[in-house]
Amino acid sequence: MQPLIVYGVPFSQPVRAVLWLLILKKLPFELSLINPGSKGDNGSRNPNYLEKNPSGTIPCIEEPDTGFTLGEAHAIMTYLSRTHKWFDVYPEDERERAKIDAYLHYHHRNVREASLGLVAPKVRKDLDIPELMQENAKRSLSGALTTLENYQLKQHKFLCGDHVTLADIAAYAEIGQVRPAFTNVFDLTPFANVCAWLERMESVDGHDVVHTPLRELGDISTEAPTMEAIKNANVMALKAIKASQSS
Numbered sequence: 001m002q003p004l005i006v007y008g009v010p011f012s013q014p015v016r017a018v019l020w021l022l023i024l025k026k027l028p029f030e031l032s033l034i035n036p037g038s039k040g041d042n043g044s045r046n047p048n049y050l051e052k053n054p055s056g057t058i059p060c061i062e063e064p065d066t067g068f069t070l071g072e073a074h075a076i077m078t079y080l081s082r083t084h085k086w087f088d089v090y091p092e093d094e095r096e097r098a099k100i101d102a103y104l105h106y107h108h109r110n111v112r113e114a115s116l117g118l119v120a121p122k123v124r125k126d127l128d129i130p131e132l133m134q135e136n137a138k139r140s141l142s143g144a145l146t147t148l149e150n151y152q153l154k155q156h157k158f159l160c161g162d163h164v165t166l167a168d169i170a171a172y173a174e175i176g177q178v179r180p181a182f183t184n185v186f187d188l189t190p191f192a193n194v195c196a197w198l199e200r201m202e203s204v205d206g207h208d209v210v211h212t213p214l215r216e217l218g219d220i221s222t223e224a225p226t227m228e229a230i231k232n233a234n235v236m237a238l239k240a241i242k243a244s245q246s247s
């Protein structure tokens with residue numbers, strides 16, 4: 001069986017979530033670089049890529065043996081977990097699974113707004129995200145953090161119970177990136193339960209490898225990174241991923 005192909009770049013939040021799951025579950029994969037938003041040969045808006053993922057976004061996976069392709073990080077993560085029977089991160093019990101699905105749907109216009117409101121304005125200056133949109137995104141994120149703080153993470157160690165699931169991996173890809181050790185673009189200290197959960201997530205296998213690009217880029221709170229620095233962060237991440245696969 002040929003290894004699964006993952007299309008994307010390691011700096012992308014939803015790509016990171018998929019890569020973390022694959023590394024955690026030790027499933028062999030090959031990362032094929034696709035530039036988000038570009039119409040060029042290796043771009044996510046190139047007609048060849050749109051054949052694989054019509055929404056034109058990363059990540060997307062391809063099973064070389066069957067030709068099956070699938071976009072959308074959460075669809076990919078649930079598909080892989082079901083087909084490989086990764087019941088620790090996506091339990092068989094329908095009600096437990098439904099709670100994880102509920103978070104994965106909730107994520108999109110709430111926790112995912114961390115990227116739109118905080119990180120993208122710094123690393124994707126080309127997008128020229130309007131101020132009002134950034135403010136709305138920050139408001140949605142703050143609301144979501146308040147909910148996680150006062151409900152899910154008040155009751156449990158992780159978002160859907162006392163063990164790590166796909167919900168945690170998806171959520172960390174967004175919330176983790178704003179931590180002081182990474183981009184440092186948001187003050188999380190008012191959210192004590194969220195901070196404790198972020199620390200617990202650090203010990204999940206694969207955390208350090210998939211967060212290489214953020215560690216490399218470092219604090220971007222006062223100065224937006226150069227394109228060169230972002231490229232370098234992605235290159236370092238590719239090296240770390242390769243090294244983790246051969247160890």
Ligand SMILES: N[C@@H](CCC(=O)N[C@@H](CS)C(=O)NCC(=O)O)C(=O)O
Pocket residue numbers: 012013014036037038044045056057058059071072073074
């Ligand atoms: N809902 C999608 C969102 C993916 C997404 O927004 N990816 C960004 C990169 S982080 C992208 O590909 N942007 C390029 C574009 O929209 O043209 C998922 O979770 O997979």
